[in-house]
Each structure stands twice: as structure tokens, then as C-alpha cells.
Amino acid sequence: MSEEFEELVRGSMEWFTGDVRIPAGLAGRARAHHRRRLLAVRAAIAAGTVAVVSAAAVIAVTGGASGVPGRHPHGGGAVRAQAAAYVIQRVARAVGTRSLIMEISTPEQVITTERPGKRPVRSFVPRSVWWAYHDRSRGKVYAAYLRRHGHPGAADTDTEYGPPGKSLASSPSLHPFTQTTVNYSDRTWSRGTQLTGLASGSARAACELVKGMTDPLLAGEVVFTSPSFIHAALACGGLSVTGHMRVHGAAAITLTGTRRLATLPITLYVSPATYLPIRIMIGGLRQDYRWLAPTTARLALLRVRIPPGFRRVSDATRPAR
């Protein structure tokens, strides 16, 4: 029965392709299309976008021809490496100029964190928006989603991180910063000073910090909300160019975290026009980036406004100043 069916399939294929003939001009059409593509690549080179085209083309060739990126059996590796290095360099430069305000939006989502030897943990992530510029950042967390999913006490908060108002002792690895938090749920606010190793933004610190992280929420909240840390992660070889895809309907280059950077899967999506990150996926957590010109109105976004009538409480972990 099996052999009969196989023969039936083969016969059907014969029948289906019986009248297929090579059309006239097929080779000519392929050559013409190939020439047009070459011209487009040369024009792109002239326009200074060589890296993106090369990266996209090389990835398209290896990914398309072999089906698996990076597994093409013959050549192309050197060109790919050059294009990838160029993209990394441009992204590092773009996030390193620090001339724009970074806005990080996290939509409501559920993520699952795998734990070795234990059951995976599901976490509800509330909507939040953060802004970061130089040594200052501010974030609003809208906790309604958490309250609807088993955390009735979750509070809407507005938090500002900034440099301390007066000189505090610091070490080469630890830096002080001020944290001001407004809690809209119980109408209170607090201010304290903390020491952190994050502000240094060194490549080594970034790599060491992220490498041990297995919680995507922590990695997303702590590290990738700062241009300097994305810059550091790039500098230490923590991200490599792996392909391209579309984000919000626009083309994006994808950079994937290497083992040197993290145990968590990390993908950074970068605009090929500006080389600025537009999205990151960390272990299933999604965050979208926008980059804003630092106008006066937007710089005001970096400051928490304490609403009138709110009561000051002491910071839970550090003495209030």
C-alpha cells in the first residue's frame, strides 16, 4: 500500500509538471534583475549606507541560500564580519553621543522566567515609561495591570534618579545618586540616596552585571534603560549582528546577546537609518525605545513633580536627606 501510494505521488508529480517548459528569456530576466541589484548596492555605497546594505545583503544571502544564518558553506565570512563590526561601531557611536533623551516604553505583558531545576515563574509586567538623559532618569509605573492580577497593593509610582545635591563619598566602582519616588496610591513621596555600581557604565561592569542575571525584569529595569550601558555592552562584545526584520513596519537590524553578555536571550533592534535602538527583547520582556531631542519641555520630563498635599515619608531602605 505504501509503495503504491508513493508511486501515485510520483505519478501525480509527473502529471502536474508534464507540460512545464522553460520560458524564453528567463536567464535574461535573472541577469537584468541581478544588474539592477548591483546598481542599487553601488548607489547605497555612494550614499554612505554601505554597512546596512552589506549586512542585510550578506545575511539575506546566507540566511536565504542556506536556510540557516551563518551556516553558508562557502566564503562571505570576512565581509559579514566587517559589516557587522561597522554596524556595532555605528550603534555604539549613536548611543554614546548622549545628545538625545532616551524614552523606554514597556507595555503590559506576561513573561515566563525559566529557572534551572524549578518550575518556570510567570510575571505580570505593568505598563511603564522611562526617560534617561545623561546622569538623570525618571520613570512612571502604571500598576493597574498588577492590581488586576493578584497584586492589589501595587502602587502607581513616579520615580526620579539623579545626582546627589551635595557631595557624598564615592569609590571608583560605587556612585551615589538620589532617588525621589512619588506614590500616587497612598499619596506619599520619599527621597533617599543610594550607592550603585551602575553609573560607571564601564564595559566590564556592564558585562559582569548582565552575565549573572537570570531575571529579565531586573536586566530590563536596571541595565537597558541607560544609553551608557547599551554602549558598554556593545564595547565588551556582548552583542553581535545577526539579521534584520521589521519593527512597527520599519526595517531594523537585529543584534543578539552573545554568551559573553548574558545567560538570558537578548535581542536589540536597531534602526538602519539612525543606528539607534528601537526595541529590545530580554528573556521575553519587550521594551520599545524612542529618542527625543532635549528640548526644554522634554528635559522637564526628567523631573518628578511632587503634587501638593502629598505626605513625605522616609525612604524604606536609606535614610532620607
Place this chain on the structure above:
Amino acid sequence: MQDAGGAADLERLLADHGGQLLRTAVLLAGSHPDGEDLLQAGLERLLRRGRRIEGSPEAYLRRTLYHLAADGWRRQGTWRTKLPVIRASQPPAEPDLTAAADLRDALMRILRMLPPQQRAVIVLRYWEQLTQAETAAALGCSEGTVKSAASRGLKRMRDLASPWLAAGTEQEKAT
């Protein structure tokens, strides 16, 4: 022919192997126009590689066709959207003399709905008549993968074609 980029070389390649390659492309793509597009895309890849191709350009082109087709299907996911349609359709209640053609047509439509890897394996094994080892080498996967993909693909085809197969059997009995 180490340089497949020359116009004469390309024409010669198509003259020698074009018919078979196009038939393979048509089977992989599911229709004549899509098959031509697939072959043209394969030829462009061949031109792009030019002198860097090691071995036979025809073999490279053949491999490229399989990979391009599988890649395109994965992106489009068309087999997922089309599958319910083929499941819902039934052969005519009254058997007629076109039952054999209906069965072949149904089999080819079902082949088009299979997941890319299963489809590629079936085309290579039963159209190109390659062995398991040759199929595995062409697709860059293990022989075990080829074996299981062929088995699952054929089973799926047989399951989905069962109404047409039953109609054909009834017609044979009637005649």
C-alpha cells in the same frame, strides 16, 4: 563550469538542465508562475555567487531552490492558512471518469499545503528519486530527519487525500 555568471554559461545550464529544474521549482512552489519566479530567484543567487561556487552550478542551483522555497514558505506560512480549506473540501459524490485526474490534482494541492521541510523531502525522494543520504546532504539535515519528514509527509498526504482515494476505489469496483 566554474564561472556560472557568464551569459553563455547560464544559457547552457538552462538548456541542459532547465526543464528538470523548472519542474522541480514548480513542485516546490506549487504553481507554474511561482515555480518560474523561484527558478529566477535561484539564478540570481547563482549570478551573485559567480566564481565562488565550488562544484557544479547545477547542484548549487538545485540546493538553492530547495532552501529558497523552504524559506519563502516559512515566512508566508501559507500552508497553515490553506490547510483548513483542503480539509473542508470533498470529492464529488458521484464518481465520474475524471476521478483519477481529481486524485492527482488533490495530491498536488495537498503537497503544496505540507510544511516546507516535509514538502522538500517528498519532492527530493519521490520526484528527484534521491536516496535518504543524498536528500539529507542536499537539505543539510540528518538522514533521520529525512526519514521522519518523508514518513510524516506521506502519511499526511494519504490522510488528507483519503476521500479522493476512497472515491477512486469505489469507481474501480463499479467498473
